[in-house]
Amino acid sequence: MTDKIQEKIEDKIIDCINTGAEGRLIIVKPEENNLGVDLVVERRGKYRERKLYFKVNSFVGPAEDKKLIIDFPLESFREDSSLYLIFVYFDDVTQKIADHLWVVPSSFFKDTAEVVKSSKGKKLLRFESTLDFKNKNTYSKFVVNTKDLGDLVMDAFEIGGKISFNNLEFDEKRPINMDGLKYFLCEARRNTYAVDGMRADNPRMSGSSQREFQKGDNFYVDVYFSGEKIFMGMEVIYQDSKPVWAMNYGGTQIGSLETSFLKEALLKLSEKCRLGESCEYKKRELKYQNIGKGNMEEFSGTEEIFSGGKGIYKLSYQGGILLYKI
Helix, strand or coil: CCHHHHHHHHHHHHHHHHHHHCCCEEEECCCCCCCCCCEEEEECCCCCCCCEEEEEEEEEECCCCCEEEEEEECCCCCCCCCEEEEEEEEECCCCEECCEEEEEEHHHHHHHCEEEECCCCCEEEEEEEECCCCCCCCCHHHEEEHHHHHHHHHHHHHCCCCCCCCCCCCCCCCECCHHHHHHHHHHHHHCCHHHCCCECCCCCCCCCEEEEEEECCEEEEEEEEECCCEEEEEEEEEECCEEEEEEEEEEECCCHHHHHHHHHHHHHCCCCCCCCCCEEEEECCEEEEEEEEEECCEEEEEEEEEECCEEEEEEEEEEEECCCEC
C-alpha cells in the first residue's frame, strides 16, 4: 500500500469523525510520537484534557475472500489506555472505505489477540476478521458504523476521556450509549429545573409546565403539573427523535425557601439524585435525603426534605430505559 493511499484513508477517517462531532474536535496527524499513532484527537477549547490517539490500519481491496489479516510485532507493540487501533477496509476500485470499521483499545488487543509466529520465528499479534460483520468474533463488539464514529469519540471526552463501547455490537440498530445517556441527563437537569431555566413558551400539554434541553441528537423534556398540594410529572429523553429513557415522579408542594434548597441539592448532587443511588445534602436546619435503588436501565426511589428533623417534603420516582437500540 502506498503512502498516498494511506493518507487518503486517514483523511476519510478524519472526515467521519469531524462530521459526527460537528466541528467540536481538533484532529491532527503528528509528525513525531512515541506510540506510532496516525491521529491525535482533542476537544476544541479544552486545555490539559486527556487526548485520544488512533493508529489507522488499512486493508486495501477488493478482497475476494473478504478475509482481513494484519500482524504486529509483539516485541515492539505499544499499548496505552488512550490509544485505539482503527481497522478499516478500503476499496481501491470505488475509492471508498467500508460503512463499518473496528475501533479496538490497544490494551484489549495486546491481551486478546492471537499470537502467531512469522517465517523467521518472531512472535506476532494478529488481527483477523471478515467483512461479514454479522459473523460474530472476538472483535465484533468494536464494530462501529462510520457515521457514528464522531459521536463515539465525542462521547468519550464527555465521560472522562475513554471510549465506552457498552457491549457495542454490529446490528442494524445502534445500541444506546448508557454512560453518554447518563451524562446528558445530568447536564439537562443542571440546565433546567435546578436553575429554573429552559422553559418552553408553549407546553405540549395544556395546563402543564415544560422545560427542554437539547444537545446534538439528544433532546430532554420535563413536563409537570402543579396542584394545590401535590405535583406530578415526567422526564423523557429522545435520541434521533425516538423516546429512549423516561422517569415519572410525584411529590408534595413546598415553600419558596425549601424549593430553593431542593434545587441547590439537585444541582450539587446531579450525578446521583433520582438515578437509583442514595445521597444527602445539608444546609443549616434543612436536610435533603435521597434513597434509591437500581441504575439507569431500571430504578426507583424517594427523596425527602427535613427541617429540624421533621419531614416537610417527599417525592417518589421510578424510571428506566425504553429502548436499548435505535
